[in-house]
Amino acid sequence: MQKINSNHLLKVDGLSVSFVTRNGIVKAVEDISFTVDIGKTTAIIGESGSGKSVSCYSLLGLIPTPPGKIDSGSAIFDGEDLLRLSNECLRNVRGRRISMIFQDPMTCLNPFMTIGKQLAEPLICHQRLRRGQARDLSIELLREVGIREPEITIDCFPHEFSGGMRQRVMIAMALINEPELLIADEPTTALDVTIQAQMLSLITELQNKRDLGVIFISHDLSVVSDFADDVIVMQKGRIVESGDRSSILGSPRHPYTKKLLSAIPRGGKAVSSVRGDLPLVQVSNLNTWFSSARYRTPIRAVSNVSFSILSGEVVGLVGESGSGKSTLGRSIVQLIKPTSGSVKFADLELTKLSNSLMKHQRRLIQIIFQDPFASLNPRMTVFDTLAEPMQLHKIVEKRDVTSEVFKIMNDVGLASSSVRKYPHEFSGGQRQRIAIGRALAVRPKFIVADEPVSALDVTIQSQVLTLIQELIDEYGLTMLFISHDLSVIRKISDRILIMHKGSIVEEGSGSKIFEHPENDYTRALIDAIPGRKLQVS
Amino acid sequence: MIRFIVVRIFQALPVILAVITATFFLIRMAPGGPFDSEKAVMPEVKAALEAQYNLDRPILDQYFSYLADLGEGDFGPSFKYPGRSVNELIAAGMPVTAELGFYALIFAVIVGGLSGVIASLHPNTWADHLPMTFAMIGICVPSFLLGPSLMLLFGVHLDWFPVSGWGDISGDKVLPSITLGAAYAAYVSRLSRAGMLEVLSQDYIRTARAKGLSEWRVITQHALRGGLMPLVAFLGPAFAGLLSGSFVVETIFQVPGLGRFYVQAAFNRDYTMILGTTIFLSTLIVIFNLMSDVLAAWMNPRLRSELFNYD
Structure with missing residues (x-):
């Protein structure tokens, strides 16, 4: 489907980028070609390391050279080849005609500068405006992207904003010079699902108003499925498939695209067969408050929460960041001492146990964290990581430790040849498998899984989810599965709890929650799930 | 903010008291006393002298009366x-030592800061390796070797600067300041290089470049402040270190500062002088550490809002 040439805002042809590393030359991007039309969105989809960011950064000369090197190709923007512009000319394009927004608004804004100063910079630098004029324009734009009271907040520092607000500031900063092309690199990946929905509609709204061309980079096909005009799928530095949205989503041809599509969690879980009738975990009137020097009243992270988990049941706990879901999980396993209330585990009151008695229970109650890299000891091999808890809790005889380690590695899908490797030698998904294996090594009854798949790419995420499901059946586990992602939760849980501002606002089976949500917040969460069209199909 | 400072001062008091106590008893455990000498002194004279300075009283007695005097700001005779x-x-020697320390610090910050920043902008090139090699040498070479070497080169062979004295001939302050500051310049250089490299790899530097700012603006407006934070935290301890560590340089260059009194006092078992100087310097160390902590907190907006908008 060749469009008329004059509509092309950007035409990238045969771009190849390589990096010189200690292990030789790595080809990050190989021979990719794509176009972006005026006022249209081109989405680039791929998992981390597929070269999607590098290809866009190299257009603007933002990859460090050396070690990076643009080997070949051209990128025609308004009749000029970006890859051959001098640094001086390229700088005039950056931030004025092509601007960027990045993934993590926390680290992408300068923490030492007020946002007003950061916003005004592109104006002062490119349009030579005076400070006062730049400030007025900034306030205007902040209001347009939905920042309340911009006259006051313009003098705040980035840390005084929430993640979503920071991303709004980023967007305002990118649009302040009225660019023709916006490159958005995973702009919503670090955000909560409801904030993500707001950001996406903000970007499309601003795009329509300004006839802006957009390159939208994401690892998640469902995010772009609602608004992308063209979709490019990248794998290992190459484009494996490209086309307009309906053809990619409707009739994908490349196996990788099919895999990406099937990795989008959809549908609910079949009712678990092993579920017992007795509650294994009973939480009643649980409160966990944090006192803070800055506020008179304590922060009620968990406020009067009661629920129970039957043995063999998987309960999903959903909420946005800051809703208190992680605190709740940690309070249940007594990693954080709750302020008041009771947590009963098989009729044993955990909140009143002494530390030494709790130590015995720790074997039966395990927790898996979001970031496996941070929670695994970097100086311990897989073998040591798995064997240590077994020996500590005397799970098996000494001579059986080795065979037990291999059994667990087999169960969580790790090759037994990697038993002597260290965490950094594994990929993110494999590391999460190690962390799951470590939790299983002590043969627990109950596991709190705190966002175990949130840091993973979407295809890896679906593999790990399947693994967790298999292990629940095989080991007869009871689980509290915490996530911010409602579709992930729906896929794995028997029952869903919705948490908002420290309280459980709704509870019910997956189909009940999705088809007949009673609470407004639940409804907002469901509406915010990206790619609803895909979910239904 | 005020609360933060007050709390820190109260935390420092026990430290200073521990320093006083340790110094008081350690110096007395050292063999010999202030009135021993190679020539035989008549026992009656010595006893009279010791009585005059209360040295004949029990040691705990002396300790507490010293503390009492100290409470009134009197270091004793x-x-x-x-x-x-x-x-x-102390009043006579301190201004000289402070001046020397100040010049040395200026030298360290300018030379070390500049070379460190330049090195960080060209990592793994000659502009990085050259200053870093010098920094390594600067840290390794002791001042009693560097001082005489500089004297020989710039004083004797080139005859650019005088080789001793303080404030007598113009230019006589240059060599002692450089000798004292060299090691600190080396530390500053390595610190600012590491700090800048860290900041330059941050995402917000990439954002600044994506805005189309010139490289100069990216560095001066966005990178320097964060990159030099570790340096600010180092300045307090560094200045305190310069003051208390200047006696070698003062001896080499015949500078009439506090350091020389300090060393001589130790050799002479001049109890009160040793104690007085030690207490004075350790108090300065505490104060300068506090000042650089406050400054570092002030420069970090996040800490600033926490500390300064406190209740």
């Missing part, structure tokens, strides 16, 4: 400079 109090001697 010097045992070796009859008729002069320790307060007077």
